Amino acid sequence: MTDPQQPSTPPAWYPDPDPANPGGQRWWDGVRWTEHSRPAVPPTAAPTGAPAQQNVYQPAYQQPGYQPAYQQPGYVQQMPVGGAVFPRVAPGTSSNTWSVWLVVALPLVVIIAFMFVDFTSYLRTVFELGSSSEDYSGAAPAITSAMSQYFIMILLIDLLGLVAYGLSVLFAYFDHRELQRRGFVRPFHWAWTFLGGIVYVIGRAVVVNRRGGAHGLWPIWGLIAVFVIEMVLIGVKVAMVANSIGSLVTSYGGSFS
Secondary structure, rough: OOOOOOOOOOOOEEOOOOOOOOOOOEOOOOOOOOEEOOOOOOOOOOOOOOOOOOOOOOOOOOOOOOEEEEEEEOOOOOOOOOOOOOOOOOOOOOOOOHHHHHHHHHHHHHHHHHEEEEOHHHHHHHHHHHOOOOOOOHHHHHHHHHHHHHHHHHHHHHHHHHHHHHHHHHHHHHHHHHHHOOOOOOOOHHHHHHOOOOHHHHHHHHHHHHOOOOOHHHHHHHHHHHHHHHHHHHHHHHHHHHHHHHHHHHHHHHHHH
């Protein structure tokens, strides 16, 4: 067991403790040995006429010594020069998962539901009451009914948005787990989805591309497509409401004078 007070070894390539890979290196992810390894690099021959001994510069940090197979290496106080270098996945490894596309598409559900909010009936009730010459005290039930229906629809849209938010966090967790299963070392963490699905999708694309995953930018293009669709749908809804207001003004405008 390791001392809980001892700092963890930073992720890096270290001498492989597996006897089947003599002289090679294996990736330590900061907690345990991973399945990523690489063989030993054959030494290059010294040039002819080189002096018998040369002073070779050694970095300040030292890699941990040989450990029994798949045990934690000794603590290294300094990070490797340039920071940790994470291994790349096998060429052609796809980063597309069903869960990330659900994170991308979930905002459309809320916008589509918003399209069904009936602003016209609410506005018609307002215009009818405004043009009526009767005492407004008798119109209280109609006003209450119209406003209740309108605010219930808005409340349902808000609740749907909260459900979509929670589902996006859940789907991001599934996506993060699937990327790890495919060999991506330390993919973008799913908890970033709490700041919004767009934050997770963009950060994920950056990390996946650094790890050499295929199709890493496809979800970004999906975000752009979803944004365009949202703008079109919102524009259509605004045009519909404006047209309804124009028709109501034409129908009831003379009653206000």
